[in-house]
Amino acid sequence: xxxxxxxxENAIVFKITGRIDASTSSEFExxxxxxxxxxxxxxxxxxxxxxxISSSGLRVLLMAAKRLKSTDRLFGICGLNPSIREVxxxxxxxxxxxxxxxxxxxxxxxxxxxxx
Amino acid sequence: xxxxxxxxxxxxxxxxxxxDTLENREVLCRRLEKEGHHxxxxxxxxxxxxxxxxxxxxxxxxxxxxxxxxxxxxxKTVKSSPLYREIPILMISVLDEIDAVAHAIEEGAxxxxxxxxxxxxxxxxxxxCLEKKAFRDREKKYLExxxxxxxxxAQLQKSILxxxxxxQLLHVDPLLKPASEVGGDFYDYFWLTPKTLAFVIxxxxxxxxxxxxxxxxxxxxxxxxxxxxxDPSRCLEEVNKILCQNNESMMFVTLLYGILNVETGDIxxxxxxxxxxxxxxxxxxxALPSLSQPNPALGVVEEATFQSQQAILSSQEKLILYTDxxxxxxxxxxxxxxxxxxxxxxxxxxxxxxxxxxxxxxEKMESxxxxxxxxxxxxxxxxxxxxxxxxxxxxxxxxxxxxxxxxVLDQVRxxxxxxxxxxxxxxxxxxxxxxxxxxxxxxGYESSKPGPIFIRISNINQFITLLISxxxxxxxxxxxxxxLLVNSLEKREVGGLGIHFVKTFSRSMRYRRNKSFNHVWLLxxxxx
Numbered sequence: 001x002x003x004x005x006x007x008x009e010n011a012i013v014f015k016i017t018g019r020i021d022a023s024t025s026s027e028f029e030x031x032x033x034x035x036x037x038x039x040x041x042x043x044x045x046x047x048x049x050x051x052x053i054s055s056s057g058l059r060v061l062l063m064a065a066k067r068l069k070s071t072d073r074l075f076g077i078c079g080l081n082p083s084i085r086e087v088x089x090x091x092x093x094x095x096x097x098x099x100x101x102x103x104x105x106x107x108x109x110x111x112x113x114x115x116x
Numbered sequence: 117x118x119x120x121x122x123x124x125x126x127x128x129x130x131x132x133x134x135x136d137t138l139e140n141r142e143v144l145c146r147r148l149e150k151e152g153h154h155x156x157x158x159x160x161x162x163x164x165x166x167x168x169x170x171x172x173x174x175x176x177x178x179x180x181x182x183x184x185x186x187x188x189x190x191x192k193t194v195k196s197s198p199l200y201r202e203i204p205i206l207m208i209s210v211l212d213e214i215d216a217v218a219h220a221i222e223e224g225a226x227x228x229x230x231x232x233x234x235x236x237x238x239x240x241x242x243x244x245c246l247e248k249k250a251f252r253d254r255e256k257k258y259l260e261x262x263x264x265x266x267x268x269x270a271q272l273q274k275s276i277l278x279x280x281x282x283x284q285l286l287h288v289d290p291l292l293k294p295a296s297e298v299g300g301d302f303y304d305y306f307w308l309t310p311k312t313l314a315f316v317i318x319x320x321x322x323x324x325x326x327x328x329x330x331x332x333x334x335x336x337x338x339x340x341x342x343x344x345x346x347d348p349s350r351c352l353e354e355v356n357k358i359l360c361q362n363n364e365s366m367m368f369v370t371l372l373y374g375i376l377n378v379e380t381g382d383i384x385x386x387x388x389x390x391x392x393x394x395x396x397x398x399x400x401x402x403a404l405p406s407l408s409q410p411n412p413a414l415g416v417v418e419e420a421t422f423q424s425q426q427a428i429l430s431s432q433e434k435l436i437l438y439t440d441x442x443x444x445x446x447x448x449x450x451x452x453x454x455x456x457x458x459x460x461x462x463x464x465x466x467x468x469x470x471x472x473x474x475x476x477x478x479e480k481m482e483s484x485x486x487x488x489x490x491x492x493x494x495x496x497x498x499x500x501x502x503x504x505x506x507x508x509x510x511x512x513x514x515x516x517x518x519x520x521x522x523x524v525l526d527q528v529r530x531x532x533x534x535x536x537x538x539x540x541x542x543x544x545x546x547x548x549x550x551x552x553x554x555x556x557x558x559x560g561y562e563s564s565k566p567g568p569i570f571i572r573i574s575n576i577n578q579f580i581t582l583l584i585s586x587x588x589x590x591x592x593x594x595x596x597x598x599x600l601l602v603n604s605l606e607k608r609e610v611g612g613l614g615i616h617f618v619k620t621f622s623r624s625m626r627y628r629r630n631k632s633f634n635h636v637w638l639l640x641x642x643x644x
Contacts, residue, residue: 023522052550055551072450083540090621091601
């Protein structure tokens with residue numbers, strides 16, 4: 001697993017590569033929760049190079065999304081491959097998170113109030 | 117062992133007397149009774165045949181000249197019947213019929229009695245016939261019992277030799293043809309560890325029962341001592357010492373004992389008096405090198421030391437061990453079968469399955485031997501390492517906890533790729549494994565010191581089966597309820613997803629607690 005943060009003006013975009021499984025999810029959790037403290041209106045996970053995610057990784061996503069929701073911020077996911085998309089569908093996560101095809105789509109979709 | 121229970125007596129017998137003259141019958145029967153026999157008389161050959169159907173006789177006395185069925189005709193009928201032909205027949209005739217009597221003896225009659233009867237001659241001839249019959253019966257019984265004993269021994273000897281081995285990484289196929297019922301050749305193979313296989317081929321100096329006994333002792337010694345010595349030469353030194361003790365009959369055994377690591381193909385072997393093994397390479401079979409100072413046979417020199425040799429059996433290569441019964445098989449022209457004929461046969465069929473190679477060797481030898489009887493036992497052992505992709509099963513053990521999961525999943529992915537499982541299903545299987553393995557580590561073994569988890573994956577037609585076994589706390593994943601998939605972030609609970617995936621993505625699933633083990637069994641399709 002590799003996580004590469006890209007700080008933009010009103011969003012943090014994490015480019016995720018590799019696998020998030022039982023052995024890497026706690027590291028994933030630390031990185032994501034640290035980023036949440038930056039109070040950017042959008043946290044976006046760019047998952048085009050994410051190969052694998054199991055329930056331990058999804059648990060982190062769910063907790064992060066709950067935290068953002070409670071502070072009225074957006075949590076978005078983009079670029080899922082078909083296998084992972086299926087896992088999101090089966091989990092019901094596709095209906096819980098904001099799903100985008102690309103990072104550009106996600107930033108464009110931010111409410112006008114969030115833009116400076 | 118062979119024992120004669122019934123004491124042998126030729127003094128009296130059940131005797132059938134055939135004569136068309138009532139007076140003759142009565143005279144004969146009276147005499148026979150006086151001698152202690154039990155006669156029964158028949159007035160014709162036809163009547164006698166009826167009596168034969170009803171009871172058994174030790175001897176038949178038959179008149180040569182009778183109306184209807186003649187004595188000769190009766191004799192021929194009895195001697196051509198498999199049921200009665202063993203009963204001795206004494207022909208009764210007047211002295212001027214001597215040519216006819218000679219003819220009767222040619223046709224299988226035991227002897228003849230001249231008329232009128234001479235009591236001393238009668239007693240002597242009947243006594244001789246009955247004695248002969250009793251000897252023959254005893255011999256027949258003895259041979260039957262010997263045959264039974266030998267086939268029981270052959271059966272036992274056969275049953276201690278293992279059948280073909282079909283392991284994921286290795287196939288072993290044997291051929292053993294004893295020259296007689298029981299033999300002095302043997303082979304054996306058994307696992308020393310899950311990754312190392314011991315293999316043995318041996319040839320005892322004697323044949324028959326002595327050879328078979330020494331063979332059983334040798335085979336058992338190697339099998340019993342093998343697990344105690346990592347170094348096969350040390351093992352054979354111990355076997356040799358024991359075989360040398362109390363070996364007054366000076367029996368010995370040539371033996372080749374090797375250890376093969378089925379994962380790496382490394383072989384360490386000790387050759388004590390055998391032809392060197394043959395190894396297949398792309399351009400054909402060749403013999404592994406012999407030692408400059410060959411090891412002695414076992415059972416000869418008590419203080420002998422043995423030197424081991426190394427070889428590598430690569431994937432899909434075959435190693436062939438054989439006893440001298442093959443190269444030294446001799447045909448009627450006193451020619452040896454030789455190693456070259458063996459190599460030729462092996463090279464022409466090297467791409468074939470081992471069973472076919474073994475059959476070809478046998479056929480080649482049979483046509484070479486023509487009518488010559490086999491002079492020695494014949495044993496061939498083929499060890500063949502299997503290519504990984506061909507194996508239908510993958511067995512893995514996880515014992516290092518979470519950090520080991522990625523490498524386990526990598527191996528599983530490689531296996532599934534080789535089985536042409538669809539990308540989507542591979543994902544499902546890897547997800548299921550990640551979920552179940554981490555569950556077992558976290559909850560079953562409570563993270564601290566995870567015990568071993570055994571994973572077996574098989575490809576059966578269009579299905580993949582997973583069997584995951586652990587010795588953690590009893591936990592039935594099926595008993596867990598699926599999380600409520602509510603569309604509200606606030607209300608959605610964290611957790612329960614892993615088991616939900618396992619249930620959703622497997623076609624069927626079973627759980628069993630057996631003693632200290634949890635077993636989870638899953639079935640998935642290979643596609644789409």
